[in-house]
Amino acid sequence: MPGGFVARSILVVVAVVVVQLLASVAFYQAIDRQTLREDHARRIAEFLVVGDRVSRLETDLSQIMTSRYLEASIADQKPAWPRTREENAEAIEGYVRQWEPSLAQRPMRLWGETGPGGRRYLAGAMALEDGRWLTFRSKDFPRSWPIALRAVAMTLAFALACLVLGAVALRQLGAPLRRLAEAARQFGKGPPVLVKPEGPPELADLSHAFNDMQGRITGLIEDEARAMEALSHDLRTPLSRLKLASDLIGPKDVRGLVSDNVDELEEMLRSLSAWLRAQHQPSTAEETDLAALMRDVLARWPETAAYEGPDSLMAVTHRGPLEQALVQLIDNAVRHGGNAVVRLEATEDGPLITVLDNGPGLSSESLARVYEPFFRGDPARARDTAGFGLGIPTADRLLRRFGGTLSISNREAGGLEAKLRPPSG
Numbered sequence: 001m002p003g004g005f006v007a008r009s010i011l012v013v014v015a016v017v018v019v020q021l022l023a024s025v026a027f028y029q030a031i032d033r034q035t036l037r038e039d040h041a042r043r044i045a046e047f048l049v050v051g052d053r054v055s056r057l058e059t060d061l062s063q064i065m066t067s068r069y070l071e072a073s074i075a076d077q078k079p080a081w082p083r084t085r086e087e088n089a090e091a092i093e094g095y096v097r098q099w100e101p102s103l104a105q106r107p108m109r110l111w112g113e114t115g116p117g118g119r120r121y122l123a124g125a126m127a128l129e130d131g132r133w134l135t136f137r138s139k140d141f142p143r144s145w146p147i148a149l150r151a152v153a154m155t156l157a158f159a160l161a162c163l164v165l166g167a168v169a170l171r172q173l174g175a176p177l178r179r180l181a182e183a184a185r186q187f188g189k190g191p192p193v194l195v196k197p198e199g200p201p202e203l204a205d206l207s208h209a210f211n212d213m214q215g216r217i218t219g220l221i222e223d224e225a226r227a228m229e230a231l232s233h234d235l236r237t238p239l240s241r242l243k244l245a246s247d248l249i250g251p252k253d254v255r256g257l258v259s260d261n262v263d264e265l266e267e268m269l270r271s272l273s274a275w276l277r278a279q280h281q282p283s284t285a286e287e288t289d290l291a292a293l294m295r296d297v298l299a300r301w302p303e304t305a306a307y308e309g310p311d312s313l314m315a316v317t318h319r320g321p322l323e324q325a326l327v328q329l330i331d332n333a334v335r336h337g338g339n340a341v342v343r344l345e346a347t348e349d350g351p352l353i354t355v356l357d358n359g360p361g362l363s364s365e366s367l368a369r370v371y372e373p374f375f376r377g378d379p380a381r382a383r384d385t386a387g388f389g390l391g392i393p394t395a396d397r398l399l400r401r402f403g404g405t406l407s408i409s410n411r412e413a414g415g416l417e418a419k420l421r422p423p424s425g
Contacts, residue, residue: 014163037091037092037095040092041092041093041094041095041096041099042095042099044092044096044110044122044124044136044138045095045099045100045103047065047070047072047136048096048100048103048108048126048134049102049103051126051134051136052126052128052129055074055128055130055132056129056130061074061134062074065136069138070136070137070138071136071137072134072135072136073134073136074128074132074133075125075132075133075135076133078125078127079125079133079135081109081111081123081125082111085111086111086112088112089110089112089122089124092110092122093109093110093124096108096110106126106127107126107127108125108126108127109124109125110123110124111123111124113137121137121138122137122138123136124136172199173199173200173203176195176198176199176207177203179196180203180206180207180210183195183210184210187217192214192218194211194214195207195210195211197211221279221280222279222280225277225279226276226280228272228276229276229277232269232272232273232276233269233273235269236266236269239262239265239266239269242258242262243259243262246258246259246262271391271394272390274324274328274390274394275373275390275393275397278321278324278397278401279397279401281320281321281398283318283319283321283402284318285316285317285318285424286316286318287314287315287316288315288316288317288319288322289312289314290313290314290315290344290422291307291310291313291344292312293319293322293323294309294326294342294344295307296323297323297326297327298330298342300327300330301330301331301334301340304334304338304339304340305330305333305334305342306339306340306342307341307343307344308342308343309342309343309344309345310344310345310346313344313346313351315350315351315422315424316424317404317423318402318404318422321398321401321402321423322398322399322404322422322423324394325394325395325396325398325399325420326342326353326355328392328394328395328398329391329395329406329418329420330342330355331391332357332391332392333355333356333357333359333416333418334357336357336359336416337357337358337359337416338358338359339357339358340355340356340357341355341357342354342355342356343356349421350421350422351421351422354417354419355417355418355420356411356415356417356418357415357416358414358415359415360414360415361410361411361415361416362416367408367409367410370392370408371392371393371396371408372389372393373390373393374389374390375389392406392408392418395418395420399423401423403424404420404421404422404423404424405420405421406418407419407420
């Protein structure tokens with residue numbers, strides 16, 4: 001589904017951003033660690049060179065060299081230092097010897113210490129020419145990487161911006177796909193809905209192809225329906241002749257048999273014609289009094305159909321298709337249930353029409369197939385019962401074509417219940 005496509009695409013972008021962020025963190029940490037080591041080595045080298053020179057003067061070195069960030073002192077004995085070497089301190093010591101050749105051969109050792117509050121300090125000692133030892137302790141040997149943090153923050157901000165832009169672009173790209181998917185789902189449930197070509201050229205071409213496909217399929221179905229409708233219409237002429245000829249048949253029982261079969265064929269053709277016409281019948285929405293419309297329809301069954309509902313209920317709907325669908329449903333209820341009750345009510349979702357009968361109802365298997373053309377449920381629609389299995393399919397096709405709905409279910413008290421939503425304007 002398009003929505004899933006967009007979500008998966010965003011997840012891919014997020015994964016790329018996370019990988020990029022992790023790689024940036026590792027990269028900038030490595031660069032920052034190297035930069036800090038070199039910076040510390042440069043300051044320590046300068047300190048040791050200056051300290052070596054100051055130590056030759058008759059002055060207190062600790063007072064001259066000590067600052068708020070560095071403690072310096074002269075020791076007569078070699079100070080104690082850790083036996084294990086620390087990678088960071090050892091690397092700084094190597095840079096000191098590399099940058100100051102005069103210190104390359106001096107006995108020297110640097111190590112790390114943990115002070116109050118868990119802060120890290122860089123400590124060290126170097127032998128002077130007179131045998132004494134110059135010791136120092138740096139107070140600003142940080143554990144964090146300022147350069148890495150700034151770089152990571154910038155990378156994260158850039159990645160988030162790219163993620164937002166990517167999500168917006170993907171959502172805009174997915175919008176035509178969602179509309180196309182919705183049009184595909186609705187195809188066949190009503191009049192064809194043209195999809196507006198938009199988006200990249202590939203999506204626009206897909207929309208054009210989908211619209212062309214809708215037109216071809218709709219044209220084929222309408223041509224087939226019109227051909228079958230014309231054929232059923234033409235068959236009525238020979239049937240009418242056969243009906244007239246049956247009056248000339250001598251034996252009364254044979255004459256009745258022929259006449260009844262001709263009547264049945266004519267009724268079948270009328271039902272088939274109505275079902276086929278529902279596929280391509282045009283209609284325009286208009287303001288209609290649904291209560292008055294149903295009373296007019298129910299006048300065809302004055303003895304077996306009754307109306308329950310308000311005296312008037314106005315709605316914008318397709319009057320012709322709704323009237324034909326009601327005729328089919330009420331005729332079906334009267335034919336197979338003996339009588340019909342038609343209810344009209346206003347709901348939050350719009351007008352609701354319910355057609356009730358007192359027939360035997362249908363099995364769950366028959367209910368699932370009741371919308372199929374020519375399906376006759378057992379026992380209410382057995383072969384010795386009038387009807388051809390086109391009443392409900394015709395009503396369903398008429399309603400769906402113009403945006404209405406129809407649902408058939410069994411009543412708890414027995415019989416069928418047909419609920420329909422009139423097609424809206």
